[in-house]
Amino acid sequence: MSGNHYETPLGGEPTFSVSDFVAVCNQTLEFAYPSVVVVGELANYRVSRKRWVHFDLKDAGASVSFFGSAQQLPGPLENGLLLRVRGVPRLHQQYGFSITVQFMQPVGKGSIKKAGDLLAAKLQAEGLFDADRKRSLPYPPQRIGLITSGESAAYRDFTKILADRWRGVRIIHADVQVQGEAAGAQIARAVEHCNEYHSDIGVLVITRGGGSADDLAVYNTERVVRAVAASRIPTLVAIGHEVDVSLAGLAADVRASTPSNAAEVLVPDRIHVMHGLHARCETMTAVVSARLRDAIDAVRLVPQELQQSAARHLQAARDQLDGRRALLSALDPQAALRRGYAIVRSDNRAVRSAAELQPGQRVGLTLQDGTARAIIEGVE
Numbered sequence: 001m002s003g004n005h006y007e008t009p010l011g012g013e014p015t016f017s018v019s020d021f022v023a024v025c026n027q028t029l030e031f032a033y034p035s036v037v038v039v040g041e042l043a044n045y046r047v048s049r050k051r052w053v054h055f056d057l058k059d060a061g062a063s064v065s066f067f068g069s070a071q072q073l074p075g076p077l078e079n080g081l082l083l084r085v086r087g088v089p090r091l092h093q094q095y096g097f098s099i100t101v102q103f104m105q106p107v108g109k110g111s112i113k114k115a116g117d118l119l120a121a122k123l124q125a126e127g128l129f130d131a132d133r134k135r136s137l138p139y140p141p142q143r144i145g146l147i148t149s150g151e152s153a154a155y156r157d158f159t160k161i162l163a164d165r166w167r168g169v170r171i172i173h174a175d176v177q178v179q180g181e182a183a184g185a186q187i188a189r190a191v192e193h194c195n196e197y198h199s200d201i202g203v204l205v206i207t208r209g210g211g212s213a214d215d216l217a218v219y220n221t222e223r224v225v226r227a228v229a230a231s232r233i234p235t236l237v238a239i240g241h242e243v244d245v246s247l248a249g250l251a252a253d254v255r256a257s258t259p260s261n262a263a264e265v266l267v268p269d270r271i272h273v274m275h276g277l278h279a280r281c282e283t284m285t286a287v288v289s290a291r292l293r294d295a296i297d298a299v300r301l302v303p304q305e306l307q308q309s310a311a312r313h314l315q316a317a318r319d320q321l322d323g324r325r326a327l328l329s330a331l332d333p334q335a336a337l338r339r340g341y342a343i344v345r346s347d348n349r350a351v352r353s354a355a356e357l358q359p360g361q362r363v364g365l366t367l368q369d370g371t372a373r374a375i376i377e378g379v380e
Contacts, residue, residue, distance in 0.1 A: 018093070019093060022091050022092075022093050026090060026091055029089045029090070029091070034088070035087070035088055036086070036088075036089055036099065038064060038087070039057070039083070039084045039085075039107060040057030040063075040082070040083065040085075041080060041081070041082055041083075042055055042080060042081045042082075043055065043056045043058050043080075044056045045077055045078065045079050047070055051069065052067065052068070052069065052070060053066075053067070053068050053069070053070050053072075053101070054066070055077075064097075064098070064099060065095075065096075065099070066085060066087060066099050066100075066101055067099075067100055068087070068100060068102075072101055072102070072104060073222070074104065074105050074184075074217075074221040074223075075115055075116075075119035075122070075220070076115070076119055076122055076222075077106075078114075078118065081114060081115060082106065082107050082111040083104055083105070083107065083111070084105055084106075085101055085103070085104040086181060087100050087101045088102065102181075105217055107214060108213075109213050112213045113213070116220045119220065119221075120247055120250070122222075123222075123226075123251070128225070128226075129251060134253045134254070135234045136234070137202070137203050137253065137266065138203060138234075139266070139267075140166055140266060140267040141201075141202030141266060141267075142169065142202055143169070143170045143172060143200060143202050144162075144170070144201065144202065144203055144266065145194040145201040145203070145205065146158065146159075146172065146173045146174065146207070147174045147176055147190045147204065147205065147206045148174075148176065148205075148208055148259075149177060149178045150175040154207045154208045154238075154259040155259075157209075157258075157263075158207060158238075158259040158260065158262055158263050159171065161263035161264065162266070162267060165263060165264065165269045166267035166269075166270055167270065169266075169267065172198055172201060174193065174194065176190050178218070179208075179211065179218055183218040184221045184223050187206065187219075187224050188223045188224050191206070191228060191231055192227060194231075194233060195231055198233075199233070201233050202234070203233065203234050203235070204231055204233045204234070204235045204236070205236050205238065205262055206219075206228065206235065206239075206248060207237070208259070209258075210240040210241040210244065211240065216239060216240055219237070219246035219247065219248040219249070225247045225248050225250075225251050228251045228252050234254075235254070237249040237251075237252035238255070238256035238259050238261060241258060242257040242261075334368070337367060337368040342365045342366060342367050343366040344363050345364040345366065346362075346364070351363065354379055355379075357379050358376065359377060359378050359379060360375060360376060360377075361375070361376045362374070362376075363375075
């Protein structure tokens with residue numbers, strides 16, 4: 001303090017300058033209320049230069065001014081929402097009393113839904129929920145980044161189901177708060193850390209069990225949703241129960257209904273796989289056996305087929321030989337002689353035409369059973 005305070009003549013009470021009085025008030029507030037939480041209806045909300053936020057929280061009887069960084073916003077807001085704000089109360093020399101925001105979030109089912117709808121519309125317009133952004137997950141992954149509380153039922157359910165269904169998957173666990181003021185920053189930093197230092201992770205799993213709308217609100221904040229959407233590692237988000245749908249889940253590559261379902265999505269059931277392999281082995285054995293039987297039957301038929309083929313070829317040869325014999329028999333001169341014909345020869349040459357003969361010419365006759373001589377008496 002500047003030390004400029006005065007005593008009144010009558011009561012001896014200290015009198016402060018304005019600056020000293022503001023300083024005394026702030027010291028008192030810092031000692032008695034270093035941080036306060038106020039719940040009220042949002043009014044006069046505005047964002048300055050995309051960096052600072054100014055607003056009031058009010059109820060039926062009073063209104064209090066707030067000031068803070070735009071980075072602390074859970075997402076788009078509008079007047080009328082019910083907010084819970086933590087901050088530091090201060091009496092400013094120029095602007096009067098206000099609370100500097102440390103943390104803020106919508107409260108109440110209606111306000112949480114309305115704030116979620118505002119953020120969903122904004123991110124939808126940016127394409128963060130588009131189907132063509134979705135990536136397939138490795139199946140099964142060799143390494144999983146698990147972002148959840150190590151003391152939660154979600155952690156126990158996920159790791160148990162995973163181990164029961166499949167072996168050999170390594171889990172990199174980021175132990176974070178899953179609700180409360182610090183949860184959003186911890187979850188977002190865990191996603192960013194895994195991307196920076198554990199790029200060999202096959203899939204990031206962000207999960208927690210069920211709860212009220214207030215409990216699950218952190219997964220509908222802009223910082224967490226954008227961290228999920230920006231992850232270079234494929235993401236799987238499983239928040240709450242089957243009916244719970246978070247904006248983080250919409251931004252993820254794959255959304256599961258529960259932590260247990262997330263494990264079921266990521267790895268097969270090894271018992272089913274073994275049964276499937278056994279069935280395939282039986283099928284393959286049956287196919288091979290059938291083919292072997294067919295081959296044996298075919299081999300057994302080979303001698304019969306060879307015998308039949310040889311018989312067919314032999315018969316064809318016989319038929320061909322018989323045909324040639326018949327032809328030769330038809331062309332055999334002796335056959336003509338046996339039918340009563342004779343061969344006429346002159347000068348040891350066969351006479352083929354009557355024009356070759358002259359009356360008085362001596363010729364030889366070859367008959368079936370001998371030869372004879374003759375003299376041509378005339379030629380007609």
